[in-house]
Amino acid sequence: MAPLLTKTEYARRTFFDVAPSSVHIKDLIHKETRYNDRTSDLVTGMLLLAVYLKVITKVEASWYAAPFTIGARLRVSVYQHEGNAFLGPDGQPMSIDGQLFHGSGGPALPSQYTFETMRDAPNFQQWLDQTLYRGTNSDDSDWARRGEVPPKRKVNGARVDALASTISSSATSAPSSSRKRERSRRSSSQKHKSSKGKKDKHRHKHKKS
Structure with missing residues (x-):
């Protein structure tokens, strides 16, 4: 299960945006340093379009762990529509x-x-090439130009774990009210047991005398 992300945590993320037609989708999913950033509508839209067309997988889109949860599902409760629009x-x-x-x-x-x-749009192919492939084609990524193969990765466990660790440390430094109530309840229970033990001991001594 993907870690929860609060609006405050999401807002603290570094913002990642790109200029229209400037990044190839296959390079976008390998920008390792940006996986935990919040993304612009353009970047998010590119990822969702690529998933829809099966250019990339849902797992690959979910490497962007701030805007997406597992399965490339948008975190609608925290996502912010900002940056360049997805047209x-x-x-x-x-x-x-x-x-x-x-x-x-x-x-x-x-x-x-x-x-x-x-x-159905008369300019569909041109729009698609401009939107996902910076005006070229699906095979013309920076990786392909260099004759390199992008590194294979498993499910975004490392990305999610890193995000979960950040959220966990934040939660640890600021315990929730429910945790405080639980601690208070346990403390009261221990005091009650201690008091009861003293009373029982006193009664036992009284009977002996």
């Missing part, structure tokens, strides 16, 4: 699973296209 083929912010990815520009008229209908 559809018609140049308007796309709506994905009920979330309008308008970025820092604020609410705007949503795109008439969705992931289900985007192929």
Whole structure:
């Protein structure tokens, strides 16, 4: 199970954004230093689109452990729509699973296209190449240009563990009220047992005399 992330913890994350058509999706998922950052609507939208088209897997998208939980599910309770917007083929912010990815520009008229209908756009292929492949193609990543193979990784355990560790240390330094109540209850119980033991001992001595 992925660790919970509070709004405060999410807001403390470093912000990661990219310029439109500047990063290839296959390079984006291998930016190791950014996996625990909160992401812009453009970055998040790119990852979700790539998952939908099966260009990357849900596991790979979930390496970005701040915006996503396991299975590339958006952390809707903490996610912030900021940075560059994720625009559809018609140049308007796309709506994905009920979330309008308008970025820092604020609410705007949503795109008439969705992931289900985007192929109907006359400029679909051009838009896709610009959005995911920086205007080239699916095989033209920096890794491919260098003739290298991206390192294989297992499920984002290390990313999630690192995030969980941060959250855990924060929780340890600031115990919840429920933990405080539990400690108070245990302390009262111990005092009660101690007091009862003294009374029983006193009664025993009284009987002997």
